[in-house]
Amino acid sequence: MVAAHLLRAGGARVVLFDQTGRFGTGVAYSTTSSQHLLNVPAGRMSAFPDAADDFLRWGQRHGHVWTGGSFVPRMIYGQYLRDTLNAAESAGGMLLRVTGEVISARETPSEVKLEWRGEPGAAVQTTRADAAVLALGNFAPRAPHPSLRELDPARYMNDPWCGAALAPADPTSPLLLVGTGLTMVDVCLTLTEGGHRGPIHAVSRRGLLPTAHRAAPKPAKYEPPKGVENWERTARGYLREVRREVAAAAKRGVDWREVITSLRPVTQRLWQGLDLRERKRFNEHVRPFWEIVRHRSAPTIDGRIQELILSGRLVIHSGRILGATPVIDGVDVRMATRGSGGERTRRFSRVINCTGPNSDCRVRADAGADGLGGAPTALIAQLVREGLATADPLGLGLRADAEGRLERKSPGLAPRLWLIGPLRKADLWECTAVPELRDEAAKVAGAISRESAAWGLPDVSAAC
Numbered sequence: 378m379v380a381a382h383l384l385r386a387g388g389a390r391v392v393l394f395d396q397t398g399r400f401g402t403g404v405a406y407s408t409t410s411s412q413h414l415l416n417v418p419a420g421r422m423s424a425f426p427d428a429a430d431d432f433l434r435w436g437q438r439h440g441h442v443w444t445g446g447s448f449v450p451r452m453i454y455g456q457y458l459r460d461t462l463n464a465a466e467s468a469g470g471m472l473l474r475v476t477g478e479v480i481s482a483r484e485t486p487s488e489v490k491l492e493w494r495g496e497p498g499a500a501v502q503t504t505r506a507d508a509a510v511l512a513l514g515n516f517a518p519r520a521p522h523p524s525l526r527e528l529d530p531a532r533y534m535n536d537p538w539c540g541a542a543l544a545p546a547d548p549t550s551p552l553l554l555v556g557t558g559l560t561m562v563d564v565c566l567t568l569t570e571g572g573h574r575g576p577i578h579a580v581s582r583r584g585l586l587p588t589a590h591r592a593a594p595k596p597a598k599y600e601p602p603k604g605v606e607n608w609e610r611t612a613r614g615y616l617r618e619v620r621r622e623v624a625a626a627a628k629r630g631v632d633w634r635e636v637i638t639s640l641r642p643v644t645q646r647l648w649q650g651l652d653l654r655e656r657k658r659f660n661e662h663v664r665p666f667w668e669i670v671r672h673r674s675a676p677t678i679d680g681r682i683q684e685l686i687l688s689g690r691l692v693i694h695s696g697r698i699l700g701a702t703p704v705i706d707g708v709d710v711r712m713a714t715r716g717s718g719g720e721r722t723r724r725f726s727r728v729i730n731c732t733g734p735n736s737d738c739r740v741r742a743d744a745g746a747d748g749l750g751g752a753p754t755a756l757i758a759q760l761v762r763e764g765l766a767t768a769d770p771l772g773l774g775l776r777a778d779a780e781g782r783l784e785r786k787s788p789g790l791a792p793r794l795w796l797i798g799p800l801r802k803a804d805l806w807e808c809t810a811v812p813e814l815r816d817e818a819a820k821v822a823g824a825i826s827r828e829s830a831a832w833g834l835p836d837v838s839a840a841c
């Protein structure tokens with residue numbers, strides 16, 4: 378989206394790096410399963426804040442019969458993103474797509490120097506630019522228990538999005554999915570679509586499943602609660618106010634989902650109103666509940682999950698993993714059950730990590746064999762280690778200013794490095810879905826364009 382803005386404005390020369398070679402579609406929209414639906418209705422998925430129905434109109438041009446309330450396959454949205462990029466490329470400027478992993482980014486007063494590799498082990502190459510935008514996206518989850526990392530990849534799959542087959546050879550064997558959110562839903566549907574017939578178990582601390590969107594095509598419009606700026610700035614205070622608002626709305630016959638949706642435009646402000654201690658409390662205690670009401674699934678998807686549960690093919694547990702031991706035909710997983718204090722060991726043929734994207738960029742001094750020290754990629758480890766980026770103390774990404782300029786450890790903001798996407802959770806909380814990403818993209822492109830005038834390049838910010 379940032380590239381599209383810069384190109385549409387004309388004159389920009391943009392180099393896109395992606396280590397997977399899937400330009401624009403990333404983890405979310407490169408799925409090839411038609412069962413993976415967007416969890417945001419089509420009417421809210423335009424790539425551009427100033428053209429709210431762009432995705433709907435693109436769909437009509439391609440013969441899709443949708444309404445603004447339709448939940449459409451994510452792979453179709455991927456096609457829309459690719460087309461959007463191609464259209465921007467034809468509009469002007471110059472776009473170069475490079476398949477490779479960027480492993481470092483360093484600024485000088487006059488440029489950014491990026492080092493990258495075409496493939497692991499290949500020679501390091503260098504590209505220089507006036508500015509760089511880090512749109513690094515969603516990283517594979519962290520292993521929910523260290524013993525899982527020791528297992529053979531045939532028994533433990535840490536990255537559910539890596540593109541490898543999820544199901545083991547025996548379609549009747551029992552599987553364990555760790556996590557019960559939208560990633561678990563995706564994986565479960567992929568497995569059953571691929572012919573897996575065996576029992577699927579899913580476990581998370583509280584065993585909470587995502588709620589479903591309302592099936593009504595035109596949900597009632599609900600205004601954000603008045604006076605949010607006066608809410609007590611604590612996790613508990615926010616919880617109390619939201620519950621009060623939901624109860625008041627229910628008395629007027631308004632569904633709770635409308636209240637949650639109405640908070641979206643003020644969520645970033647609410648998050649920024651919390652100090653670090655309260656953010657920590659929210660993250661630890663309120664987040665599991667917030668996630669299931671905020672990140673809802675499409676009604677048809679929810680229907681399929683409920684069918685699987687009713688038929689006994691999907692079993693949800695609340696508890697945590699205490700350890701995993703390889704055995705000849707699978708893996709024995711020891712789990713503690715929430716509430717009862719009891720423990721139980723079950724045998725599975727494979728465990729799949731569905732705990733959701735990892736955004737923890739903190740780097741430990743005692744880097745392991747991979748040299749990353751806990752950071753998800755070499756680039757992030759380098760930026761944090763050299764003080765060019767600041768990792769959020771709660772593991773919610775990297776810090777940046779209101780326009781997305783990366784915050785250095787010292788002496789302040791990085792003038793030529795921008796950040797966008799899920800790693801901005803530290804400052805924005807609500808920043809992972811398209812309705813927010815498109816606003817951030819326009820902001821970042823606008824800021825780069827404005828600053829480019831100072832670098833002796835044409836200022837195209839008015840067009841962003």
Ligand SMILES: Cc1cc2nc3c(=O)[nH]c(=O)nc-3n(C[C@H](O)[C@H](O)[C@H](O)COP(=O)(O)OP(=O)(O)OC[C@H]3O[C@@H](n4cnc5c(N)ncnc54)[C@H](O)[C@@H]3O)c2cc1C
Binds near residue numbers: 401416797
């Ligand atoms: C499974 C899933 C489903 C989702 N569904 C929805 C939905 O229905 N609606 C919605 O609004 N939002 C949804 N989201 C939210 C989603 O995060 C965003 O919509 C969007 O995909 C984020 O875009 P991005 O460009 O920041 O990251 P990504 O799309 O993840 O792209 C980042 C890309 O950067 C590459 N990369 C990372 N580091 C490097 C490096 N050092 N060098 C080179 N390349 C690198 C990665 O390989 C990746 O291809 C979903 C997210 C996930 C994970």
